[in-house]
Amino acid sequence: MRRYRSMSRLLLLSSIVVSGMTLSATVQAEDQHSFAELDRVSTPHLELDLTVNFAEKQLEGTATYNVSRHADADELVLDTSDLTIHKTELWLNDKWQETPFTLAEPHETLGQKLTIQVGDSSEKVRIHYETAPTASGLQWLTPEQTAGKKHPFMFSQSQPIHARSWIPIQDTPALRLTYDATIRTPDQLRAVMSADNALTAERSDAYELSMPQPIPPYLIAIAVGDLEVKSISDKVAVFAESYIIDDAAWEWADTPKMIEVTEAMYGPYRWDRYDLLVLPPSFPFGGMENPRLSFITPTVVSGDRSLINLIAHELAHSWSGNLVTNASWRDLWINEGFTSYVENRIMEAIFGKRRAQMELALGYQDLLGDLETLAPADTVMNIDLGTRHPDDVFSQIPYVKGQLFLVYLEEKFGRDVFDAFLRDYFDAFAFQSISTEQFKNYLQQNLLAQNPGVVSMEKVDEWIHGEGLPEDAPRPTSDAFEQVEKQMMVWLKGGQLQTTEWTTHEWLHFINNLPLDISAVNLARLDREYALTTSDNAEIAHAWLKLSIIKKYEPARERLRSYLLSIGRNKLVAPLYRELARTPDNLKWAREVYQEARSGYHPLTQSVNEAILYQEGDE
Structure with missing residues (x-):
């Protein structure tokens, strides 16, 4: 593996007006993962004009930047990955004029360094480009891979350094920028971004969006699909496909209250709205904290509000991470x-x-x-x-x-x-x-x-x-889990569980702490009494299916297959593939299932699980 280029020191000096305040920020950071030279030229504002081409699985259009110089520099350095750059232009003398650029040889991790000649006076630069169908930060789903089966779906995942695969950008979190976007789509679909999304039901073939607060590049996000919208409060709404929108709005009804209690503890919510987007099951993470519009996996729509801590986490990022x-x-x-x-x-x-x-x-x-x-x-x-x-x-x-x-x-x-x-x-x-x-x-x-x-x-x-935990680190325990363990002992001796008040967390503790020598009879009894194989709760099903692999509980095998085919969240599928890979027969079966599931997995899910299932030299 080639080593990174020499570590660059990034110095970002910015004066940004947000909600009537002028923020002066000096950030000095060493970022091994960006070619950007923020101490010389930075880009505090972006204008995107993109057409969403589902047939070719591409975004095509322009990225226009305001240029801010911090030194005697005449070059703007951007990060790219698998982008085709058609031409670059400067705004000079009230018109766009073409300017030279160079695209370096690809680096196996960082992508390609794009250097644009910006001279010493131009205040704007425009890049004409298109993405590759294999862009690591985008996933394109066919209509058959969506719930509605009628329209395609596309969404981004830019964190940590995947924004450069769909925007030529200074892809370092040391940069903060605002953006405006025009997104051109098929008129049956809705485009949303980490921006001020309209709540109207009307569809269009072009969407105008704006993010007025300065954010790092990894928080620029886009999704396009057959999306409906439903308000929870005057500050919170849910965007989703129609099959799940009512369930999601019910599941996350406590979100406005969460905003209120967090403001009381840590100060005002500074992003105007907090909306939630339910992505297809292929989304590789539980959630992504894109400001104004958190991206959320449907696997936390559990029907009992027991997994709402994930919403609390993404909301908390509005203070820690986004702010x-x-x-x-x-x-x-x-x-x-x-x-x-x-x-x-x-x-x-x-x-x-x-x-x-x-x-x-x-x-x-x-x-x-x-x-x-x-x-x-x-x-x-x-x-x-x-x-x-x-x-x-x-x-x-x-x-x-x-x-x-x-x-x-x-x-x-x-x-x-x-x-x-x-x-x-x-x-x-x-x-x-x-x-x-x-x-x-x-x-x-x-x-x-x-x-x-x-x-x-x-x-x-x-x-x-330091490595590990300090000796005096907190070591959290839960009395509730102690009660679960007592009930487990009673159940293993033939008694009954008292689960009426159990949350998902108690069920997970129960399943994950069952003795590994539990008998096949007791596994079948547990499944018969609590229908764990057919559980609609993705987290509980995951824990049970993992145990079923370990214990060779064959009645769960078909559910395991359908689970792996229908969910792309890495936290849930990777441990199952890893467990299956431990024995030759299960590995063979897992590879067959994976090949069927692969096209519906996000590129990140593919890379993680192929590393598990295919060692070097394997076909």
């Missing part, structure tokens, strides 16, 4: 650790301490699993990615270890003091991208120094730069 952003991907914990902490506080405020503690304990169990399998260097929060793709950093370390670090600070300083610190932190860095060092400096000045003798900077460094 205050990691400046590079080695700082991911600044996004996800804070968001996991805020998510749990939202759940506690609305559903009580017991449920929040269960979810915290489940996250801790997941973290322990990663700590057992990850290389020690990969258990560092401020991780050194080296030559790897930033996708590789998405473990429980930035999420749960980062969350436990904040729980630790809360316990040491007290909730009132720590909440006040967090609220000030979100205000101080609003609409900015920051590094770990910037956070540490702010923490030292505004919490540690204000409360001497409570937590040392050495302890902070142990959390952020």
Whole structure:
């Protein structure tokens, strides 16, 4: 594998007007994953004009940037991946004039460096381009792969460095930019973006959208499909295919209340609206926090509101991640650790301490699993990615270890003091991208120094730069799970479970902690009594199907097949393929199922699961 180019230092100086405020931000970050040279020329505003071509699986059109110079520079450097660049132009003397560009040889991870000659006076540059059908940040679904079966569907997933596969862009989270877009589509379909989407039912062949708040490039998002819209409140609506829109609106009815409690704790919601888009089942993640329009998997529409913590997580990103952003991907914990902490506080405020503690304990169990399998260097929060793709950093370390670090600070300083610190932190860095060092400096000045003798900077460094967990780290447990385990013992001896009040979390704890020597008779009894093989709850079904693979419980095999064919969320399918790959017969069967399912999987899901099912040299 070729090594990355030399690490570039990015310096972004910007003055941005947001909601009547002028924000001056200085961000210094080392980003190994972008060719951009923000300290020389940056792009604070983007105008997109794109046509959605379903027949060719392409976006084609233009990206126009405002150019901001910070040094004596006459070149604009952008990131691209598998884009065809037709021509580049400058706005000079009140007209567009063609200007030279060069597209470097492809880098296996970073894509291609696009360098445009912008001179010393032009304030705008326009790129004419088209995407490849294989763009890593886009998925194109045929009508047959959608619920309605009549119209195609397309959606993006730009995080972490996939925006460059559908927009030529300075693809680093150190950049913040606003954007306007014209999206031209078949007139039966609706286009939505991480922008100010119209709530009218009318369809058009062109949509005008705008994102007035400055965001990092990975939060630029688009989806086009046969979408309906249903309002939950005056600030919240759901976009979805018709088959699921009513269920999703009912499932997420508590979202407005979530916004209210988060504002009370951490300050105003600054994005005007918070809407939710239900994507097809092939969406590879639980959710994506695209501002104004979170993208959500349909697998959390469970029918009992038991998985709404995922909505709490994506909403929490409106403060931690979208408002205050990691400046590079080695700082991911600044996004996800804070968001996991805020998510749990939202759940506690609305559903009580017991449920929040269960979810915290489940996250801790997941973290322990990663700590057992990850290389020690990969258990560092401020991780050194080296030559790897930033996708590789998405473990429980930035999420749960980062969350436990904040729980630790809360316990040491007290909730009132720590909440006040967090609220000030979100205000101080609003609409900015920051590094770990910037956070540490702010923490030292505004919490540690204000409360001497409570937590040392050495302890902070142990959390952020050390491997594993500190010895005095919080180790969350749940009394509810202890009660589940007591019931398990009763059931294994022939008794009955009392599950009327159980949440999804209790069922997961029960299934995941069943003894591995459980008999085939007891498995069949459990399935007969609680219909786990046919469960409509995707999380419970996942846990049960994984157990069925381990225990060779054949009555679940057909459901396992249909599950893998109908769901593309990596968290749910990859562990099942991994378990199947442990034996030759199951591996052969899994490959057959995968080949049937592959066309409906997102490119990210394909790459993850092909690495599991096909070792080097395999056909």
